[in-house]
Amino acid sequence: MSSSHVTSTGSRSSVGSRSFLRSPPRRHQLRHWLAGLPLVAVAVLTFNGPAPAGMSNEAGAPAAVAPPAQPAPHWSADNLRALLSLVEQSAAEGLDPAYYQPSTLRQLVDAGRVGEDVDQVAYRTALALAHDYADGRVADKQALGWYMAAPADPEKLGVQLDHALADGRLAEWMRGLLPSHPQYLALKAAYRSTAPQDGALRDRLRANLERWRWMPRDLGQRYIYVNVPSYRLQLVSDGAEEASFNVVVGAPETPTPQLAVRAQSIVANPSWVLPPSVLKEGRWGGRGFSVSRRSDGSLMVRQAPGPRNALGRIKIDMPNAHAIYLHDTPNKAAFKREERALSHGCIRVQNIEELAALIEDSGKIEEALADPTQTRTLQLDQSIPVYLAYFTVEASQDGMLTELGDPYDRDTALLARLDKPGGGENLAAL
Secondary structure: OOOEEOOOOOOOOEOOOOOOOOOOOOOOOHHHHHOOOOHHHHHHHHOOOOOOOOOEOOOOOEOOOOOOOOOOOOOOHHHHHHHHHHHHHHHHHOOOHHHHOHHHHHHHHHHOOOOHHHHHHHHHHHHHHHHHHHHOOOOOHHHHOEOOOOOOOHHHHHHHHHHHHHOOOHHHHHHHOOOOOHHHHHHHHHHHHOOOOOHHHHHHHHHHHHHHHHOOOOOOOEEEEEEHHHOEEEEEEOOEEEEEEEEEEEOOOOOOOEEEEEEEEEEEOOOEEOOHHHHHHOOOOOOOEEEEEOOOOOEEEEEOOOOOOOOOOEEEEOOOOOOOOEEOOOOHHHHHOOOOEEEOOOEEEOOHHHHHHHHOOHHHHHHHHOOOOOOEEEEEEEEEEEEEEOOOEEEOOOOEEEEOOOOOOOHHHHHHHHOOOOOHHHOOOO
16 A cells, blocks of 8 residues: 555645654553552452451550541542543543543542542552553554563552652643654644544554554654654654665565664675575575574575675664564665565665665775675664654654555554453442
C-alpha cells in the first residue's frame, strides 16, 4: 500500500504539530497496589481473624491503650473527584473509560464515601490507569513483534501514586506518564477531531497512540529512527531531521522486530554469515560461499567481502539478540519500489556511505573502504541510539497527517488486544 494523506475527503490536513520531530509483564496484580494501602487495610485483606485488641498485662487484664487518632482518608473526596475526571479524560487518549469503572467512582463521589474500602477501589483504578498511560494497555507486545523495554517501571507506580496523593498533584502526575513526543500529540489531536462515523481512521489512530505509549519517553539528543511502514530512516539531531534515507525492511514472512538498541561500530567490507532463515531457503549455492561447521556441529556458511557480498560495502553494527543491523546492498533496484518490505529482517539503507560519514569521520570511512577485500571495524567514539518502530499513521514534517501501509497486518491484532476486557472494568463494585 502506498502512502496516502488522510482527511475525511482524502486530502492532507494539519493536526496542529509543525514538525514530526520537535519535541511484558502482566497487568498490575494485587501485590502492586496492595503495597500502597494503609497498614490496617493490608491486615484486613491478608488475615482472616481480627487483629489483637491490645497487649495483656501480667495479671491477664488488657492494658489500657488509648485509641489511635484516625488519619485523614488516603483518598479524600477531592482526590476521588480528580481520579474520576482522569478516567473520563482517558477517552481523549484513545482508551475506553469503561476500562476503569467510572460508574463505581461516580457513585462513591456522589455518596461522599471515604475510608479503607474506598481506598481499595480507588487504588486499583488509579494504578490500572497509570499503568496504561505509562506502558500501554496491551501486555503481550512481543506477540506483535515489539521488543523494546517498558518505558516505566511498574513496580514504582504505587510509590509514585502515594507521593502524588500526598502532594495533591494526582492529575499532574498521571498526565506526566503519557508520551509528550510531537507525534503522540499530533495523533491525539487527529483522534479528537475525527468524526465518530469514521471508525476505521479512529481505530488506526488509537492503535498508534497505544504504540507510542510503548515507546521510550526520552529518545536522546541524537538518534537513528526507522519507522518500518514508512520505509525511511531518519538521523535526528537536537529534535530536527539531520538526514533521511530510503530503506528496505523485513518481508512479512521475516519481519523486522521493533527494537531500541545502540549503534556501536561501522564495519567496512563486511563478510556475511548466513542466518538460519536464509540457509533454509537453500538458494546460496555457487555464489562464493565457504562452508564450515561450528563447535556444536551446526552448519556455518560465510560469504567473503567483495562486490557480490549481500551486505554491500558497509554494515552498521548494533548488537542485539535478533541479529538485526543496518547495511548496504548490491541490489540498488529495490530502493525504487514503493513497497519495500523485502529483506530477511535487517535494514538495507540506500546511500549508507553518507549515513556512515555523518556518524563517523569520513576520512576514516574512505580509508577503511580502500581495499574491498579487507574487513575493517571502526568503533564509534559514542554509541548512537537506534529505534526500529512500527507506526501506520504519523505526522509528517510539515505537520500533515499521513496514513501509511500496514505491511505486517498488525493493526487488527493490536486493536483486538487493546479492546480485550481486563483491568479496570473488572473492579468489584462496593
